[in-house]
Amino acid sequence: PALSDIRTFARPYAAIALPAIATQLSTPFGNWILTREIAAYGEEAVAGWSVIMRLTILAFGGIFALSGAIGGIIGQNYGAGRPDRVAEAFIAALKFCAAYTLVTWLLMAVLSGQIVAAFHLAPLGEAVLRSFTHWAAGAFVLTGALFVANATFNNLGRPLMSTGANWFRDGILMLPLSIVFAGALGAEGIVWANAAANVIAGGIAAWFAWRYIGGLVRQAPVRGPRSG
DSSP, rough: OOHHHHHHHHHHHHHOOOOHHHHEEEHHHHHHHHHHHTTTTTTTHHHHHHHHHHHHHHHTTTHHHHHOOOHHHHHHHHHOOOOHHHHHHHHHHHHHHHHHHHHHHHHHHHHEEEEHHHHHHOOOHHHHHHHHTGGGGHHHHHHHHHEEEEHHHHHHTTTHHHHHHIIIIIIIHHHHHHHHHHHTTTTTHHHHHHHHHHHHHHHHHHHHHHHHHHHHHHHHHOOOOOOO
8 A cells, every 4th residue: 555545544543542542541650659659658558559459440340341332322423413412322421420330339338348358458458448448439420420521532533632631630630639638648548539530530521521512512403303
């Protein structure tokens, strides 16, 4: 193939792929900050934090999967010229995040004792874990909203907004919040800092996504009633 053809066909993929890669790189950066900060409190705190990281992936797998699934639904309806359905899918995804989080949060709170015993956590590690299972896990309502907003931006041709949202959370909010919450609450404050960063970034990203979708709905031609 000619070089000009390669550029022509690669350009639309790169326009989405490169910002999406940059978006995904923010999460390990944020985790590095949190792990570094909690390491100052010793091995027991790091053990509790490690359990939280693994528990998050397991318990909230449905929300992680949603972020991959909802993009195709939004993109398909956007391509079909149905921003009204894009709006419906966006709201339905947020409702799913809320319901899933509440059920998972309750289960983790109830099973905290068994989780602590299974990993043989020391007292400080247990305190760190319980701060997540009893309180901070609820922030996943808006963590999920951030995932949904990112998928929305990517599939509506605005991938740089996803990049900005994630790096706002991990590159701007995470460190100062960690310092503030750790100063007030010790090792448990790192868990609260993570939750606060997700709540702030998720809320803002979801608001911007909804405003953008609303603009598409207002610009769409009015559809008449279906015949037959």
